[in-house]
Amino acid sequence: MSDIVEIRDLRNHDRQEVTLRGWLYGKRTGGKVAFLLVRDGTGTCQCVVEARQEAFFKDALAAGQESSLVLSGTVRLDERAPGGCEIAVTRLRILQAVENYPITRKAHGTDFLMEHRHLWLRSPRQAAILRIRNSIIRAARGFFDGRGFTLIDTPILSPGAAEGAGTLFPVDYFGETVFLAQTGQLYLEAAAMALGKVYCFGPTFRAEKSKTRRHLTEFWMIEPEVAFAEIQDLQDLAEAFVCHLVQAVLQEHRGDLELLGRNVAPLEKIAPPFPRITYSQAVDLLHSADVQARLEEELEKDRKQVQAWIAELAHLEEQKARAPQGWAQDKLAQQIQDLREAMRELEHSVEHRPQHIRDAREFVWGNDFGGDEETIISRQFDRPVLITGYPKKIKAFYMKPSPSNPEVVLNMDMLAPEGYGEIIGGSQREDDPDALEKRMTEEKMNPAPYQWYLDLRRYGTVPHGGFGLGLERTVAWVCGLKHIRETIPFPRLMGRIYP
């Protein structure tokens, strides 16, 4: 057998005999030839089998989508071929001939695809997202490793809440109720007092009883924590961090972004300085006549878009009725399905938008921003915006109140542009033991499980702080995805735990 080569390396093997292992992704047949589109996880390659190869031509004709196979053949560079080369097959062994693979070129709705997530991952689009996710993780770790941070693994089983009792997942721990970690932060603060600059990267859990396109119940967070850092330092760090992540994806994944249909122009604008505003200024934005007028305009535009799509759908249906059965018709069916889904979403949004616009106009200082407000605010900027100084009463107990106005805290949220909303939440921490204990009492927290946390303020307390970047929200933004569910291999959502 000739050397086993991955599809991504085929171009270096022109005119050589190679062996390829993979799965049948698609197939076209003429009378005397079969074109097998083979994928191996590193790319796809067209492999040509001729009828005179009687030993396996029939097998090639019979194999269905996702049949597993090993083949050998000669590489031919050919600019017209997808991927830039093809293989003239000399040997073919079907490892398993598959019939009736559930995910076909025919139209599938999102529910069906989610139910078949274990197979859906094989689609080029899903694979591209997972590759980008991987690069964002690598870039994130590289960023902190390169700046002298130490990676700290924080526990997943924790005795108490950190981000509000409302979203805790309880676990039975030998008869005692403990909880899945909502954040690694509190433990990371202990590590920062030991090592100075630390970060953690791990899964976090929130029993979010909301079915939104931004919420998972299990998500991954990258959290740095820095001794002696104050809120401005944290803003600088978060800004440099996000620029680094976006640059890494732009450098390494042009092809994948194109495959995803991501317009890279908005990503290319991501550079410092990011706009920095206060919570109060963000509230003023929601109230401003300018923003209100722009929202009405956008709504009108979207109403027209719905009308245009209705016409386009009718046109596609007509085309489909006239198209010959098979590939052309399947493709139209998929287009119709996608357009229907997009239209349903837009219609839903258009229907609820007048209420959102009203809510923005009447937003009361002191309330937390919901997803709709975040969308509106983030749309006003072409870069991520950093918002500081949220009202103390809507934020976590550990945040330090501002010395100039104790009603607000020294926190920051970063909202990604294009309407994506919050990707980072962070703050300077309360470093005074008495003030922290007082705040915990106000919040009616049981101090017993937090004695160790108070110790950090009793023995050599210093100003410090950090933030958490939600990996999946960042992937959704960078990839330009409508919903967070495609950013993680097996999403956990309210109402979904299979597969």
Ligand code: 4AD
């Ligand atoms: O703003 P959050 O709740 O902040 C913390 O957990 C802090 N302890 C972090 C810190 O200071 N070390 O969450 C941080 C980020 C959010 O900005 C968001 O990107 C993401 O985590 N996130 C979620 N992502 C997906 N699904 C959810 N349910 C999320 N909740 C938060």
Ligand code: MG
């Ligand atoms: Mg937050």
